[in-house]
Amino acid sequence: MTTPPHRLNPDRDFIPVRIAILAVSDTRGLDQDKSGDVLQGRIEKAGHILAARTILRDERAEIADQLREWCADPEIDVVISTGGTGLTGRDVTVEAHRDVYEKEIEAFATIFSLVSYQKIGTSAVQSRATGGVANGTYLFALPGSSGACKDAWDEILHWQLDYRHSPCNFVEIFPRLDEHKRRK
Template sequence: MPIDEAAAFLAVRIAVLTVSDTRNLAEDRSGDTLVARIAAAGHILAERAIIRDDSDGIVARLHAWIDDPDIDCIVTTGGTGVTGRDVTPEAVERVADKMIPGFGELFRWLSFAKIGTSTVQSRACACVARGTYIFALPGSTGAVKDGWDGILATQLDSRHRPCNFVELMPRLTER
């Protein structure tokens, strides 16, 4: 996947939301992994938070960040499984204007190469909400690496060809 070295790199302002009933900031390895990759890629960590597995709470945080002009993109980690407490995809759907089904499909395809059929338990998803991208990844560090390294690193790089999410940002709210 080619990077056009002649094109300008545009840093994306990314908020990271860890969804967990059991982790705090000191124990948030998947969030730490994501933050490190964001910085290494040259992007800006706009905000970071941990929130419990509560759909209304997740939706409220997403709305606040969607409305923040200093945030271009939100990446969540956790809450994408199939248990009763896993509600991140439902929260994402509540704020979404347009779902991006190819994100979850590609994530599961990449994940299958590493964990086999266990990938069917992931409900990783993505959307656009009022001009802000939201990507929901599972909570394991391996899943965060798969999602960032395999998809987001290139799609959030303005130099990636033939196309990328960054070049679409100015047109996300067009009607």
């Protein structure tokens, strides 16, 4: 399987996106958050804005509360969480995300699995990476490994969060994410 071509429309200007990073871990602090560091470096290198960054324990209600708080913040467009997407009993990030989603982006998990399969083979089956939308904010739950975060950013999010990406991208539909709330 080959990587599809990525096309940037030269007639469009780059639009920086405000992104928050949430690390989920019972054992790490922010100073040991390699995945968050990887994402922050890539976010800033791409020209986007790091809007917030924190770490929480693997507690479903706490994670969901933080996601809701950031979704209510007009200064945050996207939330990327790392960790807690596996199969163990303490891995509750996916459930917390789904508690918050208004709509799930099912194809995000599919594409992430395809990207992961190219790197780690059938071990990709153990990931429950997910994406969704809530309150006009994109939410993505990535595995806690820095490699998985690199893959998700480099192969998916980097392109979908670039307004110049053709034929379509997440940024161009920001104004319409919550249009159902404005209808009478």
